[in-house]
Amino acid sequence: MDSAVGGTVRYVAECIHGFEEGLCDSCYPREVKVDESKPVMKRGKAAAVRGPRTVPAGTTTRPRSRGEGRIAAARPVVPLGSRRIYHVTHISNFESILHDVAIRAGATPMIDLLSPEARAARSTAEVVAGEPVSAFVPFALSPDAAWWNLILTGAIEPTWSDAARKEAATQYIMLVGTVGAIGPDVVVSDRDAASPLARFGVGLNAASALMRSALEDDPELIHPEVLARGDYPLEQIVLLAIPNEPVRERVKQLIRDSGEQAPKLAVYPPWFQPTDPDDEA
Template identity: 45%
Template sequence: MDPAQQRVYHVTHIRNLELVLESGLLSASATPTVDVSSPLTRELRYTAEVVPTRSVANHVPFYLTPTATLWTDLLSGAHDETRWSAAARAAASVDFVVLVTTVAALGPDAVVADGDAAASLTRFATGDEIARALTRLHDSDRWEGAEVLAFDSVPFDAIQLIGVANDRVRDRVRALTGTKVAVYPPWFLPTE
């Protein structure tokens, strides 16, 4: 496994995609049109420090797999009111898109979190430690809970693929952007 080429997945509500396209950036500081995080989750991410002076909230989160724990939780109804907003609970799987890129495309300030980035026991890897962290995670049961964090923003040009749930959503997204859009229903089905 080449850690730099490891694919990473950012999930967002389709209504947030327009904001991303307008700015040309996936930005940690942008206010989402549809916010799926609860106020508590936002606060925890703001107070969790990745490195001195940088919180988790200063980063754009990506998952290491399209079957990530938090994404699966969201697909299964987002029942945890401490984590998810009312908007998350009201959303259907077809309301989301999955933006795909690689660890290398996230830039030199990327960080690997070995679990929920806002959790108190999560460890972070930066720089040369990233390759080792990804290798350890790949061979562990923590893979689906891990996050890769891009500092500040990711240029939309770095997105290689947009995964969507069905043809209707694909057509809607294609009308907004020329980026490759793929219908891949398994990414949008809750798992047991």
């Protein structure tokens, strides 16, 4: 893994989420010790995030559809602020990110993954009154996000553009940041943020509660979106994942030409390969 532009790249084998050894609860699950000499106390039901309500930041909006699961009471959860988040873009869009020194909401990409209709939907769907989804930079909570897997398996749904169907997976890069870098105004949606069924956790506390609620039916958190208002600074990108060595060389050249400091670079092909549906069951 690079610490700058140059250096030797090795595969990220220890933790696919980019954490140091022992810091990832998914790749390095912690052993839970149980004192059998003490009686087990039953916990009451965790309070679910409720909706719908018209409320200010710090609350959750939009109702969950009937039949969706409740919060998993005993599942260990990495604090939301410590979680890594993933933004996928075509390599042709990276030059503008370097120029802006940030991933900017509302920027016009050279190659857009979304269809015009889907782009319009994100411009009209609101997170809170007066703030459309398009005013936020979208991230996933997993490098195996459901929407990304749809693109890797052909992008046949009307959500995606013709370009998304034509471009090879090896032409994309994945910028990895952290929820904590977004700050207290972070927003989490439990699914595609433009969906009429989406619920939003606005603010760190409500976002954490919504994420815990989503874990019951989506333990890998492949459906939620994390939203950063306005932009996400390039300096807060902790890892830049790349599908192969040729793309790595192109990225290095773009960084050299920009004069910006490089994030860590890692070639990790599995993040650019489709997930077997059986693995998500």
